[in-house]
Amino acid sequence: MKKVNIGRNVSIYPMPVTLVGSMVEEKPNFMAVAWITRVNATPPLLAVSLNKPRYTAKGILENKTFSVNFPGVNMVEQTDYCGLASGRESDKSGLFEVFYGDLKTAPMIKSCPLSLECRLVDIIELPTNDLFIGEIMNGYADEESFTEGKIDVRKINPLLLTMPDNSYWRVGDYVGAAWCIGASQRKRS
Ligand SMILES: Cc1cc2nc3c(=O)[nH]c(=O)nc-3n(C[C@H](O)[C@H](O)[C@H](O)COP(=O)(O)O)c2cc1C
Known part of the structure; x- marks a missing residue:
């Protein structure tokens, strides 16, 4: 098939949509964040990329803590609102x-099926964004979100995002067992 050059402002497909929380002047504030990834195995570190003027960042700097919450598809409107309104003008508390949790200053959202509390360990300054590196200190999941002792993505039902069409999606069908299904290809290499 012919390839089309789509330029370089390309997003990751798809992205999980999270709500990153911090305490700004002693009030919880949450913003939508899709630019997030795990970046280290041990200790468990993740990175969230925040455009410079975000109000949430003020709280992360104040307390050196933040939370990452995974809203379900049922929370799409509240989540989108947290990406439209800034705590600078609108009180989202x-x-x-x-x-x-243990950190005391990382506000987590009860209605999200999965929440992480993080300790700020580093900030990498990039031209338009700051990468906040956090150590996951604890994760909290709804007890109904498990199947055979493991978190079940169908029960979490996370919200996904694609850009530049700016659309929300849900997780589709199960495909196969990771680190397993590819074993059949060994004889071919
Ligand atoms: C779906 C979605 C994803 C977003 N992802 C990010 C992101 O990864 N990084 C970022 O800086 N802003 C992101 N935003 C924009 C912020 O959430 C938005 O500017 C928000 O109002 C900031 O809130 P605050 O000023 O209260 O911190 C996203 C917005 C939406 C709707």
Whole structure:
């Protein structure tokens, strides 16, 4: 098939949509974040990429902590709102019922099936964004989100994003067992 050059402003396909939380001036604030990834195995580190003027970043710097919450598809409107409105102009502290873990200053969202509390370990400054590296100190999942002791993505039902068409999606069908299904190809290499 013929390849089309699509330029270089290309997004990862797809991205999980998360709600990153911090305490800004002692109030919880949440923003939508899709530019997020795990970046280290041990200790468990993740990175979130925040465009420079984000209000949430102020709280991360104040407390050196933040949370990452995974909303379900059923939370699409509240999640999108957290990506439209800035805490600088709109008080987002009452949007969700919040709980706290060991860190005490990383507000987590009760209605999200999965939440992580993170300790800030580093900031990498890039031209338009700052990469906040956090150590995951604890993860909290709804007890109904498991199948045979493991988190089940169908039960979490996470929200996914594609850009530049700016659309939300849900997870599709199961395909196969990772680190396993490819073994059949060994004889071919
Ligand atoms: C689906 C979605 C994903 C987003 N992902 C990011 C992101 O990864 N990084 C970022 O800086 N802003 C992202 N935004 C924009 C922020 O969420 C938005 O600017 C928000 O109002 C910032 O809130 P705050 O100023 O209260 O921190 C996203 C917005 C949406 C709707």
